[in-house]
Amino acid sequence: MLDYKKLPDHIKKVAKEYDPSSNRIDCLPSKFHYNGQKYYAISYYPTLQDLYIREDGSVPPYEEVNRATLIVHVYQTAGSTIVTTGAEWALSPSAKLYRRWEKVLTSLKNKLQATAPPEMMESINRCLDSAKRLREDQAIIFNSVEKGTDLLVEANDTEIVTEETQRQVRACVVEMVRAAVRKNDEQLKTERDRKEILAYLHTVFFKKPFSFWIISGS
Known part of the structure; x- marks a missing residue:
């Protein structure tokens, strides 16, 4: 992986001469x-200027690197999103909660299908279908972050x-x-169903209140 200290001397010389007043x-x-x-894509702080230097140390005209600058900016922004927001989403306990929520709903469906009103069974079925989709989307998030991270690591390794x-x-x-x-859409769509299931369990099935965080799936 490149960093400024590892750059060839003739590249560092050009970079420093371009903006000698930069702090970093x-x-x-x-x-x-x-x-x-x-x-070599060089950045200056705090001015936030960019400079592109060819391998031979020459600085190309702006027209040559105009589009390249935009591509690199998108790459850096996407990479930052992967390692910050993406990592947080991928490592959240959501997947475990969705699996537990799905297990709870399946158990409720089996226990209540002979006695619960049809409307309640419809709510349970909607929440069960939603739980499966939530689990699948959480897997997509994890896999996307993993793939994106692998691409970033490969780029750094190969330079x-x-x-x-x-x-x-x-x-x-x-x-x-x-x-x-x-x-987010799935959780909003089934919010009413989750509340109705909770109310039903409190008043009909369980003597003790059922833990809301399990029922809500949050």
Whole structure:
């Protein structure tokens, strides 16, 4: 993985001369391979300026790297999303809770199907179907984060990033976010059903209150 200290001396010289007043100079952990050319992507702080330097130390005109700059920016943003938000979502206890919720609902369905009103069984069935979808979407989030992380690690290890790398990492973020949105929608759609199940269990089936966090699936 590249860092500023590991850059070739002639690259560091060009980078420092470009903005000598910067408090900190950093670089993309990999060279960016674009249109047959490899660039070092340099960032300056606190000015937040960017500089692209060819391997021979020459600085290309802006027109040559205009699109490359946008691609790298998207790659960095997507990568940051994977390792921060994505990691948090992937490592949350949601998957375990959804499996437990699904198990509870299956047990309730078996115990109540002969005595509960049809409306209550419909609520249980809707929540059971929803629990399965929630578990599937949580698996999509985990797999997307895992794939995105593998792509970032590979780019750092090989010290090469391409436009295709950017596309793949961004696709992981899109898949992850879509699954998260679906999860939120699912929980909203079944909120009333969960409350009705809880009320029914409190008044009809159980003498002791059933733990709300199990029933709500939250």
